[in-house]
Structures are given as structure tokens and as C-alpha cells.
Amino acid sequence: MAQVNKIKGTIGILTGGGDVPGLNPAIRAVTFRAIREGYRVIGFRRGWGGLIDIVRSSKHDNSNNFNELSQVVVNKAARTGGTFLHTSRTRASHVSKLMVPAHLRDSYNKEMNDLTPEVIKNLDWLGVDYLIAIGGDDTLSYAVHLFKQGVKVMAIPKTMDNDVPGTDYCIGFSTCVTRTISHTNSLRTAAGSHERFLVMEVFGRYAGFTAMLPTLAGAANRCLIPEVPFDIELLTELLTEDRNRNPSNYSIVLISEGATFKGGEMKYEGMEKDAFGHAKLGGIGDEVSLALKKLSPKYNKGNRVNVINQKLGYLVRCGDPDFIDSIVPTAYGNLALDLILKGIYGRMVVLKNGRYDHVPIEVVTETKKFVNVEKFYNRPKLHPYYKNFEMLPLFIMTND
16 A cells, blocks of 8 residues: 555544543544544544643643544554543633643633633644544534634534434434443342332433433333423322333333423532533432332322332443444544545534434534424323334434
């Protein structure tokens, strides 16, 4: 093969927000293709965090903030989950005084600081021609901001919740659903042995896809989603009926972390917020479990039903990617390079109706993606509708 002697340009890549299986395959796809096309690839560490921490001096060791990527490094990493570039929830336009890098504190000393000028200077200093950001709507919202500042940005959607607008699929969603089904089926043995309700809290801040799809697949009897505040009396009645119909005397409900009681609010683990203004959700499963135990005698002939309460949390985002989260990131990475080779930027690569495509990156901040409740969620039964699948996309509950 002919050797590439002249570098055509430099492509930067980063991963931000929560980790999911499929990030490393995406990094691999971008790096392999870019190197073959004659580009150099720089991987920024800790998402936007690495980009604000760079000291623009050839004498300074910036290896904690970025590294040049090789095929050997990314090929080995692609077999694993998570992101070997590491990640953070840094928002470079909103950096608190305590989080400003030491070498910038004289210039940026407000309680909240916009370090976007430093990001742009750092990209210029490194000679980055194109920047590929892999993340959810928070990470990509800052990519939109950079694009509006003149940076040649490309976006790849990633999030277990599958709630980035403009695409039917986000990296990490399939593995999340697969793991949720697997863990739910494993816990059936305990629920059945003790004849209990099984309450499982899953990810899903604003959108209920991660509770809906496993329930549709038969992993649970009922599901509670952020889009529809629930009546705890109705849930108790339905789960009791499900339990009584089951020869093993148990029933299961999946609860999105963002679900709320009617008239209630989201439950948080604490009041501390990340750079995008989100407090960490958690606790709705605990409250539902207590309420079910208290209300169960009313619907179970005076007898209390005990509860197994499990929060899946990071169990569904750790470990290796499944088949879909190995193939889709590969396609997304190559599609991003196809566009770059054509001189196109300011786009987000997507899956729409089973086909790979790309849309304007601004879609990330112009709209929101939720479950279409009227079409897919049976409110009186607290579970998905099981009808009219003809011509629906692979993951069914995607917005139009």
C-alpha cells in the first residue's frame, strides 16, 4: 500500500456526559477512517474538560488533556465499554470559579465564567480543522454553541435515555435496554420465591424510553414514565391484580428516575447540580416501594405485600456494548468522516426510519424528544400499547 506522507488535516474527538457502551467503537471508527484518509486524530480527555485545561506551550505536558490517537490504541479500546478518553459533565461556557484551571484563574475569576475563547484558542493552537463531539443533548448543546462561534463541529448522539432530538437512535440505548431486561429476569427468581412486588428504578430523566421498551418486551407488568404523573392507588391495584394472576405470586414495575407522583415533584439524591443545571435524580423507587407496601392490604384482602426494591443505576451503562452498540457507532463514525471529507460540518449524524442520515446540529437545542404518550402509552393500564406495529421503526417509540 502507498504510504501517506502528507497530513491533510487534524480531526479532534471527545466524549462528554455519562459513559455508555459504544463510545469506544465510535472513537475507533473515526480514528481508523481518518488515518486512512490521511488525517491526524487528537483525542481530548474528559470531554470539554480537557479542552479548557490546555496550556498553550510546547514545553508543557498536556498529556492529561489530549493525545494523538493511533489505530493500535483505538482498536484495543473498541472491544470494551465506557470511554478510554474519559468523560466529564463540563460546560465550557459555564465554569464555576472553583473549576477554572489554575493557569487561567487570573483572567477568569467570576463566580461563573465563559471559557469558550480559551477553547477556540486551544483548537487553533493544535491546528484542529474539525471537531467531533460525542454526547447527549447537554454535551451537544455546547457543540452547537461552538458551531455558532465558527468552529467546524460534527455531532454523534449518545445517551442511554435515547432522548437526543432529531434521531431515532442514540449510542448506548440498546445495551441499556438489553441489560435492563436481563437484570429484571434475574430478579424474578427472588420476587417469585418471596411472592413480592419487584420495583426497579431505571434511568430516564425526562423521557421514558428505557422503561417503556423493556416493558414492551415483557420484562415488567407495568412502567412509570416521566411524561405521565402516576396515581399510586392505581399502580397498587394493577400490580396486585398482576400478582394474583401469576402462579408464582409476584409482579414487576419499572420506574423511570424522572417519574413523579400525581401532584408531586422529581426525587433527587441531593441538591448539588452539575454544570448543566441538573441535580442527580434518585429515590422515586424507594418512595413507590414504601407506598406499595402501605397500600397493598387495601387491594389484597387485608394482607400486606412486601417489596423488593432495586435501583439498576450504573449496571446498565457499564461493561461491553451489545451488537447494535458496536455496529451503529461504527456507522456513525464513518458517516461523520464522509461529511468531513466533503467539507461539510455543523451536522449531527442520525438514524431515521432505519436509514443513516444527518441533520443540522441546531436540532439538539431547538426541540425536545419525549415518548409520544397518546400513541404508545396506555395511561389507565400503566404500560405500552401492544398494537399497530406496521411500518414503525426498529425501536418503535421514536418521535416523528
